[in-house]
Amino acid sequence: MLLVVDDQPAIRQLLAEALESEGFAVIVASNGYEAVDIARRQKPELILLDLKMPGLGGLEALREIRRFSPSVPVILVTAYGELSGLGEAGGLGIRRLIIKPFDLDEVRSVVRSVLGAVAV
Numbered sequence: 001m002l003l004v005v006d007d008q009p010a011i012r013q014l015l016a017e018a019l020e021s022e023g024f025a026v027i028v029a030s031n032g033y034e035a036v037d038i039a040r041r042q043k044p045e046l047i048l049l050d051l052k053m054p055g056l057g058g059l060e061a062l063r064e065i066r067r068f069s070p071s072v073p074v075i076l077v078t079a080y081g082e083l084s085g086l087g088e089a090g091g092l093g094i095r096r097l098i099i100k101p102f103d104l105d106e107v108r109s110v111v112r113s114v115l116g117a118v119a120v
């Protein structure tokens with residue numbers, strides 16, 4: 001199961017549909033708190049995580065998730081203009097970065113590549 005986290009409904013839906021069309025089971029979360037909760041209870045095999053969210057942001061959520069899932073692969077999704085918010089991302093084990101606006105083929109290929117790397 002893949003966990004897709006984004007505060008914007010249209011982006012959640014786009015990502016979820018793109019990955020479901022590839023045969024993945026997808027669960028969505030609309031904020032950082034939900035993401036932590038789902039990650040804790042459902043142990044996704046990969047998390048696509050929005051950086052900028054109101055309340056608990058992506059990096060703060062990931063810090064929590066790392067307490068109980070030290071190795072789940074995480075792909076961070078962010079807008080180019082928000083890259084400066086990545087300053088505290090070191091040590092959180094972020095595998096790849098996807099820049100909005102993204103291309104869905106790129107998203108599928110990045111997810112496959114990260115999951116493939118995990119399997120090896």
Ligand SMILES: [Mg+2]
Nearest residue numbers: 007050052053
């Ligand atoms: Mg956002």
